[in-house]
Amino acid sequence: MAEVIDGKSVAEDVVQKVKALTSELSAKGATRPGLAVVIVGEDPASQVYVASKSRTAKECGFHSLQHTLPAETTEAELLKTIGDLNADLSVHGILVQLPLPGHIDAGKVIQTIAPEKDVDGFHFINVGKLGTGELETAFVPCTPAGSMLLIERVRGKDLSGLNAVVVGRSNIVGKPMANLLLAANCTVTVAHSRTKDLPALARTADILVAAVGRPEMVKGDWVKPGATVVDVGINRIPAPEKGEGRSRLVGDVAYAEAAKAAGAITPVPGGVGPMTIAMLMANTVASAYLAAGLKRPSF
Numbered sequence: 001m002a003e004v005i006d007g008k009s010v011a012e013d014v015v016q017k018v019k020a021l022t023s024e025l026s027a028k029g030a031t032r033p034g035l036a037v038v039i040v041g042e043d044p045a046s047q048v049y050v051a052s053k054s055r056t057a058k059e060c061g062f063h064s065l066q067h068t069l070p071a072e073t074t075e076a077e078l079l080k081t082i083g084d085l086n087a088d089l090s091v092h093g094i095l096v097q098l099p100l101p102g103h104i105d106a107g108k109v110i111q112t113i114a115p116e117k118d119v120d121g122f123h124f125i126n127v128g129k130l131g132t133g134e135l136e137t138a139f140v141p142c143t144p145a146g147s148m149l150l151i152e153r154v155r156g157k158d159l160s161g162l163n164a165v166v167v168g169r170s171n172i173v174g175k176p177m178a179n180l181l182l183a184a185n186c187t188v189t190v191a192h193s194r195t196k197d198l199p200a201l202a203r204t205a206d207i208l209v210a211a212v213g214r215p216e217m218v219k220g221d222w223v224k225p226g227a228t229v230v231d232v233g234i235n236r237i238p239a240p241e242k243g244e245g246r247s248r249l250v251g252d253v254a255y256a257e258a259a260k261a262a263g264a265i266t267p268v269p270g271g272v273g274p275m276t277i278a279m280l281m282a283n284t285v286a287s288a289y290l291a292a293g294l295k296r297p298s299f
């Protein structure tokens with residue numbers, strides 16, 4: 001049976017390190033890290049994630065701001081909020097929770113965030129830095145950055161000689177994940193819905209990352225014996241066995257089958273998910289260090 005990679009515990013380690021770095025920053029006389037979280041509308045899952053981000057920011061000793069805007073907020077009003085946060089010297093990180101309501105152009109909003117405060121790592125400047133290996137100053141999207149820390153716990157930092165297959169090519173997870181694995185010297189293949197014989201390709205992977213958003217798509221016989229399996233999916237599916245109208249969370253990997261073949265595997269919940277919020281804190285404290293002209297801390 002596979003080693004279960006405990007994302008909750010690694011995320012807690014990251015948060016503890018962020019707390020210590022925040023105290024060290026104050027001791028140096030610099031401004032404490034500031035994180036502004038912006039949510040538009042009332043999507044229930046987004047409300048939970050945003051509350052958790054604001055709470056963790058406070059726990060880390062940050063100046064924590066939350067802008068909760070109604071669903072009818074216009075694009076122009078949201079851009080004005082971001083402009084104000086860009087100009088606010090007490091704010092080192094700006095995060096606009098996704099998805100945004102349909103009448104707002106999310107791409108335009110993201111590109112309005114100052115790249116040096118883009119702790120989500122979605123701005124073209126940060127995407128370009130990651131793509132060209134400028135990792136000293138890039139902000140890397142939180143979910144792939146967290147997934148890499150989990151992989152490092154099992155495989156170490158240098159992944160030379162290992163084959164990685166990333167299933168999914170989104171801008172938020174699949175593509176940055178592929179770039180991070182490449183930067184760690186993996187041989188990387190990005191698979192997607194048009195890939196031929198996906199099970200056979202997946203079986204070549206020493207590191208298999210599933211980020212497709214399809215419940216339990218990756219089956220046990222897709223997993224090479226001993227592989228490290230990272231499940232980025234968070235899917236809520238009906239669970240009639242728990243009672244009428246109840247649901248449960250599953251990943252993109254059929255966990256029980258895959259765990260029989262894998263060397264190590266992330267569970268859902270409790271794997272990659274908690275790392276997303278921890279890495280947001282890590283990016284924000286890094287932004288505050290850079291703004292103070294100090295060396296960027298590493299995680």
Ligand SMILES: Nc1nc2c(c(=O)[nH]1)N[C@@H](CN(C=O)c1ccc(C(=O)N[C@@H](CCC(=O)O)C(=O)O)cc1)CN2
Pocket residue numbers: 049095096097098099120142143234249268269270271272273274275276277
């Ligand atoms: N601006 C952003 N929007 C969104 C991001 C993002 O990184 N930036 N990612 C996701 C949602 N997300 C954070 O925002 C997020 C998702 C899941 C978790 C998490 O801890 N999941 C738990 C399970 C939670 C549950 O019970 O529902 C787990 O996997 O253990 C944290 C953050 C979309 N939007």
